[in-house]
Amino acid sequence: MKIAKTMDSDFEALFRRITGRGRVFDEDLWRVVKEIVDDVARRGDAALFECTERLDGYVLTAETVAVSENELEKAAARVEASDLAILRQAAQRIESFHRHQIAESWTVSEKPGATLGQRILPLERVGIYAPGGLASYPSTVLMAAIPAKIAGVQEILLVNPSKGGQVQPLIAAAAKLCGIDRIFKIGGAQAVAALAYGTETIPRVDKIVGPGNAYVAAAKKMVFGQVSIDMIAGPSEILIIADGSAQPDLIAADLLSQAEHDEMASAILLTPDEALARAVSAEVERQLKRLPRRVIAERSLEAFGAILVTEDLEQAVAVANRFAPEHLELMVADPWTLLEGIRHAGAVFLGHYTPEALGDYIAGPNHVLPTGGTARFSSALGVYDFVKRISVLSFSREALEEVGPQAARFAHLEGLDAHGNSISLRLTGKNP
Amino acid sequence: MKIAKTMDSDFEALFRRITGRGRVFDEDLWRVVKEIVDDVARRGDAALFECTERLDGYVLTAETVAVSENELEKAAARVEASDLAILRQAAQRIESFHRHQIAESWTVSEKPGATLGQRILPLERVGIYAPGGLASYPSTVLMAAIPAKIAGVQEILLVNPSKGGQVQPLIAAAAKLCGIDRIFKIGGAQAVAALAYGTETIPRVDKIVGPGNAYVAAAKKMVFGQVSIDMIAGPSEILIIADGSAQPDLIAADLLSQAEHDEMASAILLTPDEALARAVSAEVERQLKRLPRRVIAERSLEAFGAILVTEDLEQAVAVANRFAPEHLELMVADPWTLLEGIRHAGAVFLGHYTPEALGDYIAGPNHVLPTGGTARFSSALGVYDFVKRISVLSFSREALEEVGPQAARFAHLEGLDAHGNSISLRLTGKNP
Incomplete structure (x- = not known):
């Protein structure tokens, strides 16, 4: 896999290419x-x-x-x-x-x-x-x-x-x-x-x-x-933030588990550790060779994969928030502290023993997740997707007397006199 | 206003006309x-x-x-x-x-x-x-x-x-x-x-x-x-269920408060009481005359208004559920009991002193509500519209050992071997 820096001039193009996948229908x-x-x-x-x-x-x-x-x-x-x-x-x-x-x-x-x-x-x-x-x-x-x-x-x-x-x-x-x-x-x-x-x-x-x-x-x-x-699903994606505490082979395996999905999938590593970046790159090539879905994974990594070296973990978090990835792994020494800074992601996987694939099948949280940066505003599928809410209002005559005149005045200000009338009639008994 | 019965042969046409307003873009x-x-x-x-x-x-x-x-x-x-x-x-x-x-x-x-x-x-x-x-x-x-x-x-x-x-x-x-x-x-x-x-x-x-x-x-x-x-808003609407305890002038005022919105608005009364139906019809005509937005209200009532006589209150509730109205008023002697049967509505207004207009301005619940039957599956605008949820997962090596092998097998069953590999590698340390 290619290694680049988040501050490189072509980062914006990469960013747009990855977050733009599957968002617009031709x-x-x-x-x-x-x-x-x-x-x-x-x-x-x-x-x-x-x-x-x-x-x-x-x-x-x-x-x-x-x-x-x-x-x-x-x-x-x-x-x-x-x-x-x-x-x-x-x-x-x-x-x-x-x-x-x-x-x-x-x-x-x-x-x-x-x-x-x-x-x-x-x-x-x-x-x-x-x-x-x-x-x-x-x-x-x-x-x-x-x-x-x-x-x-x-x-x-x-x-x-x-x-x-x-x-x-x-x-x-x-x-x-x-x-x-x-x-x-x-x-x-x-x-x-x-x-x-x-x-x-x-x-x-x-x-x-x-x-x-x-x-x-x-x-x-x-x-x-x-x-x-529920949502308009786009191709799947993973973003991993790692520091020197992470094992290159585990990072590579997790990047590949996403890349094998389909050619439009995206797998990104953000790390401030250049040596780790190089080790992961080599490890990806090594593991790729044995993968049944190798061709798919290779094409995905070529088009939408990246290893990006950041200045520090803080910058990695900022870049991750811009991507708002479907899956975010925090393979760092102190993932709970890093989590505090995460504002946009579908699901976050903490530490070295929480591979994304666990969440796909058995961990418990939902694997139907927002993609393509839509984690900015949407969430995993959940019980809340299958309910609706009905507002209930009940006023007595006395309670209506306290707020009715103000509501009638508000209606009048908006030019809706029949609205006001429906209130006044109850209070005065007189149809104006 | 015309009076019809819910069992009349042209009810289905009326139903489709009212719930179809504004749902399809030409x-x-x-x-x-x-x-x-x-x-x-x-x-x-x-x-x-x-x-x-x-x-x-x-x-x-x-x-x-x-x-x-x-x-x-x-x-x-x-x-x-x-x-x-x-x-x-x-x-x-x-x-x-x-x-x-x-x-x-x-x-x-x-x-x-x-x-x-x-x-x-x-x-x-x-x-x-x-x-x-x-x-x-x-x-x-x-x-x-x-x-x-x-x-x-x-x-x-x-x-x-x-x-x-x-x-x-x-x-x-x-x-x-x-x-x-x-x-x-x-x-x-x-x-x-x-x-x-x-x-x-x-x-x-x-x-x-x-x-x-x-x-x-x-x-x-x-x-x-x-x-x-939030939603794709259509024209506004009210549906009122009333029994003999209701005052015709209040019902008429509430129907008109909706009809004055615009010509596409809809106002419907469902009642088992034929005398009440006739009284409301007369009262609507009387109140219409003094309304500043009379022309709009008349057109709305003509196209999308109805007074429907039902067999009983139970049938009125069933019809209301089919309409899934934006605003539903229960102007009956025992509104809380009737509420139990209501399955679809944006907001429900109970009793004789809770006019819909109160909810438009000052009662507290939101007035941005689902229209055109979409209350079947959507809700008033709320705080829940302005948040998203991020799933969080954290497993230790020991915890992964308990469920990891099953997840790897599940991945294999779905033909995604790199998924399984990302788990096995953590458990065995060996890249298969």
């Missing part, structure tokens, strides 16, 4: 996705099934679009008992972490007769997008469904374009484990549209969550407003 | 907005100032785009002391309500050496859109800025296309009151683009909140992903 992609979304919104199942045949290469009907109980049982039964135990342990840890995110409804009465409050209620029906294609990601099923379940969502649907319409064993097992209500063998922009608008066979949902490719991301943005969405 | 609007947004993203101030001159009719320069300290003071000084006291009382009540929404960071250690947590941090810079034009809405400035301030946002910007570039007295007073850092005399899609991408004079923000017209709504949707947005 016009051609947008047009293709819009056609699919509009078609499914208009023609429902017919369009959905045609798209699936054309783009995913398998035939669906109203009878076969949902995974049957029998299919689900048979697929799940193919998972080895030891692997099922791992899924179960992961589910338990994810649940245990996310239970801390439950928020309670409240009411307050500042005075007798004036009660205000906020009721927190679950969304009724949500759709989870689990990417399909070559690999299958049961971990994403757990990460999306468990917080929804904790929030109290009544019906959880899963869409997954499994190979040839066959539900994958691990997906089936994960779905059973976390109480997914129904699985549909659909994917891509057409699945997002079906969930957003509903078709004859797919019920409309209140929120669509989970990662997907650029088509899925564009479709989610398109239907946003019609339904809620 | 292609021409989208194209116009896209040109503006792209232009500002590319050319910055030059495009912003050209758009303002062309669309809003006043000339701006880099020196005059921000409201100066002097302009602010002079404008605010024109507000009468008694009105300033009302603004101040409203601000205090809004602050007092929203303080209950503060969420705390937490960490838990289930075992020594394994610590997980969630840090809650404020967004750094947000932009508030306050509509301008003929009327001015200081209440919106308070409703948007106060929760941001409570969350700890460092810098709060306000954009407001005030008439001829002159900041309005009430806007100036409200901005001073709640600690707005800077006001820019811009509006429309161009203001949204400037906040999303930044220009030479307007700094890029992390989130844009506040209502606007269809151009503003489309621009917010367009830049969503680049920045966070």
